Amino acid sequence: MTEKEKNIMTITTFAEILEATDKLSPEDQENLIDILQNRLRDRRRAEKIRDVQEVQKDFAEGKCQPVTPEQLMEEIIS
Helix, strand or coil: CCHHHHHHHHHCCHHHHHHHHHCCCHHHHHHHHHHHHHHHHHHHHHHHHHHHHHHHHHHHCCCCCCCCHHHHHHHHHC
16 A cells, blocks of 8 residues: 555545445445455455465474364363
């Protein structure tokens, strides 16, 4: 995100954004929803990928050990 985009986001409040979306046509509102859902999905996917990469790195470095599902449940319960 550029510095200009950060400044715009800081100035524009959530209420202003909602008000602006009310002025969009129903089709544009649906397009906006689709875009936002795609961005959120992509962001969650990227977070999951980072989590997996971190765990793989920890495993490769010997920071964690493989366990059976039973061992994992036992640890969770205790």
